Amino acid sequence: MNAYEDLRSKIVTSLSSRFRVAQGVSLPSGVSCDLVASRTAFSWKGLVINSQHILLRYIPTATQTDFNTLFDDGFVHGKRVNRVPLLRGLQFGYMVVPFIAVDSASPELIAFVSSRPRKHWCIFEFPVLHDLSTGKTHYFQDTAMWGAVFFSDLRALTRSSIAPTSIQEEVTYKSG
Numbered sequence: 401m402n403a404y405e406d407l408r409s410k411i412v413t414s415l416s417s418r419f420r421v422a423q424g425v426s427l428p429s430g431v432s433c434d435l436v437a438s439r440t441a442f443s444w445k446g447l448v449i450n451s452q453h454i455l456l457r458y459i460p461t462a463t464q465t466d467f468n469t470l471f472d473d474g475f476v477h478g479k480r481v482n483r484v485p486l487l488r489g490l491q492f493g494y495m496v497v498p499f500i501a502v503d504s505a506s507p508e509l510i511a512f513v514s515s516r517p518r519k520h521w522c523i524f525e526f527p528v529l530h531d532l533s534t535g536k537t538h539y540f541q542d543t544a545m546w547g548a549v550f551f552s553d554l555r556a557l558t559r560s561s562i563a564p565t566s567i568q569e570e571v572t573y574k575s576g
Contacts, residue, residue, distance in 0.1 A: 403532045404458050404501050408435060411456060414561045419454070420481075427473035433457055436474075438481050443553065450553075453478040454497040454562060462500045464512050467527045470498035495524045495554060499562060505531035510538050526554040528562060537562070 412435065415421050419437035427433050435456040443450055455474045459466050474496040502509070513529040517540055528539045539558055 403535075407501060407530060407532070408456065408458075411435060411437075411562060415454065418561075419452075425477070427455075427470075428476045429469055429473050431457070431469075431473070433470075433473070436477065438478065445553070448493060450493055450495050451478050452495040452497075452557070453481075454499060454557075456499045456501070458501045460503045461506075462502045462509060462529070464509070466500060467498050467512070470500065471496055471525050471527070474498055493524065495526065497526045497528055497554070497558070497562070499528040499530070501530040501532055504533040505529055505536075505538065513538050514540060516540060516542070524554060526558070528558055 412421055412423070415437040419439045421435065421437045423435050425433045425436045433455050435454075437454040439452050441450050441452055442448075453474050455470055455477070457466075457470060475494060478494050478496060509529060510531075513527045517525040517527060526540065528537060530537045537558070539555070541555070
């Protein structure tokens with residue numbers, strides 16, 4: 401089994417008990433996503449309902465545009481599969497995790513996923529990059545002021561479910 405298939409198999413096993421997991425999902429942009437995991441969860445931190453979506457794709461040499469497209473597709477997909485009768489922003493929001501596995505990550509792509517994600521109205525974007533050549537998973541390690549209480553949830557979800565077997569670098573957390 402190659403490294404990507406092994407990674408995908410471990411993620412499916414990790415997420416299946418808490419998420420609805422589907423494989424080979426066609427996204428609105430016309431591309432096929434290898435894995436989509438979705439759930440609706442209540443957060444005591446903000447007393448809100450979060451529609452959470454993880455989208456996994458293998459792209460040998462990904463770019464920042466690939467992450468942006470996967471995020472946009474994930475948001476549209478999330479609105480379709482988790483209909484919540486609340487207005488976004490009124491105790492309801494989305495968490496979209498575009499997760500891309502690449503053969504070898506470029507320093508520019510690592511810098512992109514490690515930097516503060518784009519701001520959206522009641523949508524959290526949390527890009528995750530897995531470098532198959534090193535086995536390392538890269539993502540935003542700090543806390544941004546915009547939605548600060550939810551970044552720990554996104555990091556915990558990434559550590560426990562998306563990258564539980566990855567070699568992760570030691571991180572010095574900054575207050576923020």
